[in-house]
Amino acid sequence: MSTATMRVVACVIEKDLDFEFVFVDMATDEHKKHPFLSLNPFGQVPAFADGDLKLFESRAITQYIAHVYASNGYQLILQDPKKMPIMSVWMEVEGQKFEPLASKLTWELGIKPMIGMSTDDAIVKESEEQLSKVLDIYETRLAESKYLGGDSFTLVDLHHMPNIYYLMGTKVKALFDLRPRVSAWCADILARPAWVKCLEKLQN
Amino acid sequence: MSTATMRVVACVIEKDLDFEFVFVDMATDEHKKHPFLSLNPFGQVPAFADGDLKLFESRAITQYIAHVYASNGYQLILQDPKKMPIMSVWMEVEGQKFEPLASKLTWELGIKPMIGMSTDDAIVKESEEQLSKVLDIYETRLAESKYLGGDSFTLVDLHHMPNIYYLMGTKVKALFDLRPRVSAWCADILARPAWVKCLEKLQN
Numbered sequence: 129m130s131t132a133t134m135r136v137v138a139c140v141i142e143k144d145l146d147f148e149f150v151f152v153d154m155a156t157d158e159h160k161k162h163p164f165l166s167l168n169p170f171g172q173v174p175a176f177a178d179g180d181l182k183l184f185e186s187r188a189i190t191q192y193i194a195h196v197y198a199s200n201g202y203q204l205i206l207q208d209p210k211k212m213p214i215m216s217v218w219m220e221v222e223g224q225k226f227e228p229l230a231s232k233l234t235w236e237l238g239i240k241p242m243i244g245m246s247t248d249d250a251i252v253k254e255s256e257e258q259l260s261k262v263l264d265i266y267e268t269r270l271a272e273s274k275y276l277g278g279d280s281f282t283l284v285d286l287h288h289m290p291n292i293y294y295l296m297g298t299k300v301k302a303l304f305d306l307r308p309r310v311s312a313w314c315a316d317i318l319a320r321p322a323w324v325k326c327l328e329k330l331q332n
Numbered sequence: 333m334s335t336a337t338m339r340v341v342a343c344v345i346e347k348d349l350d351f352e353f354v355f356v357d358m359a360t361d362e363h364k365k366h367p368f369l370s371l372n373p374f375g376q377v378p379a380f381a382d383g384d385l386k387l388f389e390s391r392a393i394t395q396y397i398a399h400v401y402a403s404n405g406y407q408l409i410l411q412d413p414k415k416m417p418i419m420s421v422w423m424e425v426e427g428q429k430f431e432p433l434a435s436k437l438t439w440e441l442g443i444k445p446m447i448g449m450s451t452d453d454a455i456v457k458e459s460e461e462q463l464s465k466v467l468d469i470y471e472t473r474l475a476e477s478k479y480l481g482g483d484s485f486t487l488v489d490l491h492h493m494p495n496i497y498y499l500m501g502t503k504v505k506a507l508f509d510l511r512p513r514v515s516a517w518c519a520d521i522l523a524r525p526a527w528v529k530c531l532e533k534l535q536n
Contacts, residue, residue: 170469185420185424185425185428187428188417188423188424192420209400213395213396216389217387217389217392219392220389223424223428224389225374228432265374
């Protein structure tokens with residue numbers, strides 16, 4: 129169910145890399161104990177290892193993969209020195225503006241009902257109002273470039289996918305549908321073969 | 333008062349770059365109107381221009397400056413390909429784990445009293461508890477490397493400075509003081525000449 133894990137798995141599949149997926153049993157708090165804590169001191173999934181290098185934080189992992197394996201699979205970063213800083217701006221927008229609201233809504237409307245907890249309607253209302261403003265800005269941005277980070281699909285779009293995937297199954301979908309460019313962008317990125325494979329992989 | 337602006341100004345001074353500081357009158361909502369909105373559609377300070385390139389999001393701006401002006405002033409990034417991904421992990425830790433809590437506390441205890449608003453004690457209590465756990469992890473991290481991102485001062489530490497500066501003037505200082513390595517690290521980074529110059533610049 130972890131959006132952060134989905135982010136990393138989607139990235140590895142986009143880059144056509146072989147990887148071993150190691151299940152961490154969160155039901156028995158395996159992520160809060162050693163040895164997992166030596167991989168991620170925050171006790172959260174995912175953690176990632178490539179040879180001796182051990183990383184955590186999903187966005188740091190995807191950036192590592194995208195840069196180090198730049199020539200594998202799909203190119204997830206813009207290498208033009210004029211375009212990369214703009215991509216970097218929108219990476220920060222995702223992390224600082226979209227994620228805090230989207231993850232609250234994913235938790236309240238996507239995950240809580242799945243695990244038998246009840247939704248906090250006040251949090252949903254406030255987060256929906258704030259997310260609407262972010263999506264207005266996305267709608268304008270998508271008039272000037274096909275994807276959020278630039279003219280091609282990049283890590284910026286990929287980082288959004290797990291939360292959007294969950295939110296498409298909730299009433300928050302209406303906020304995306306109201307905005308034609310945002311709505312088309314969501315349909316486009318969620319239809320990527322790597323994303324479909326990522327979901328299959330995680331469901332098995 | 334903007335921590336995001338302080339982050340960028342500190343970076344430009346560390347890099348010994350000439351720059352023009354353009355005041356945006358937030359009291360008259362200049363940041364919510366055109367032409368400012370064409371620089372930052374979110375209507376927040378800071379916005380940044382370098383020739384034709386226009387950027388927003390403080391962490392995207394500092395990364396641009398640190399990479400493009402790598403040979404100016406102090407080196408704020410680790411270029412060793414084994415160390416850069418680790419620095420990147422701790423950059424994300426700042427943005428995803430430290431900033432949400434620190435900015436709530438800065439707002440409640442640092443800014444609100446300054447502008448005559450009253451502090452929400454429940455938010456302070458919850459944020460302090462969560463921040464304590466993050467600082468425990470920092471204390472462990474600082475036993476293995478002198479700075480959070482690695483053995484030298486980097487953007488990771490710099491990104492923390494504005495919130496820490498405010499929090500040092502509040503009761504949250506006690507949480508930092510309780511942890512000797514965290515406390516020494518705060519004293520070290522806040523004593524940097526570039527930070528002192530940044531504060532002088534913004535106070536004038």
